Amino acid sequence: MTGLEHLRAILDGRVPRAPIQATLDFDLTEADEGRARFTGRPSAQHANPMGTVHGGYAATLLDSAMGSAVMTTLAAGESYGTVDLIVHLVRPITPASGPLVADATIVHRGKTIATAEGRLTDGNGKLVAHATTTCVITRA
Numbered sequence: 001m002t003g004l005e006h007l008r009a010i011l012d013g014r015v016p017r018a019p020i021q022a023t024l025d026f027d028l029t030e031a032d033e034g035r036a037r038f039t040g041r042p043s044a045q046h047a048n049p050m051g052t053v054h055g056g057y058a059a060t061l062l063d064s065a066m067g068s069a070v071m072t073t074l075a076a077g078e079s080y081g082t083v084d085l086i087v088h089l090v091r092p093i094t095p096a097s098g099p100l101v102a103d104a105t106i107v108h109r110g111k112t113i114a115t116a117e118g119r120l121t122d123g124n125g126k127l128v129a130h131a132t133t134t135c136v137i138t139r140a
Helices: 003-011 019-024 055-071
Strands: 026-032 035-040 078-089 100-109 113-121 127-139
Touching (some): 003 026, 003 055, 019 026, 019 055, 026 055, 035 055, 055 113, 055 127
Antiparallel strands (some): 078 127
C-alpha cells in the first residue's frame, strides 16, 4: 500500500491504529494528499504535577499529524523516520481544554527529505501549540 492508502485503511478500520493512540486517547480523523488531522482528548491522566497536560501530549499529537502528512506522500515500499521535531507550546493545556485538533501539512517533499508543519488547537479553536518536523524518506 501507499502511505495514503495505509492511513485510509486505518480510518475505515481495515488496519489497526498505532498502540500509542489508545494509551494517549487520540485518533487519526483525516488524511489526504499532503495533510493529516488527529484529534485527542486530554484528561487528568495526561497531567503533570502542576495539573496541566504534559507538553509531551501536545508533541505526540503534532508529531503524529506531521509524520502522517509526510506518510500520505509515500509510494508503496517507502518509509519515513523523524529526524527532528520542534514544538512551540503557546498556551497551557488542561484536561478541560476540550478536544485538541492537530492539523499538519507538507511544506517540502524531496527524494529523501520531507518537512511538515502542524498546528494544535483546543476545543475553542485557540492555538495551543505549533510545530515543524523534518523526516527522512527511505525505501524498504
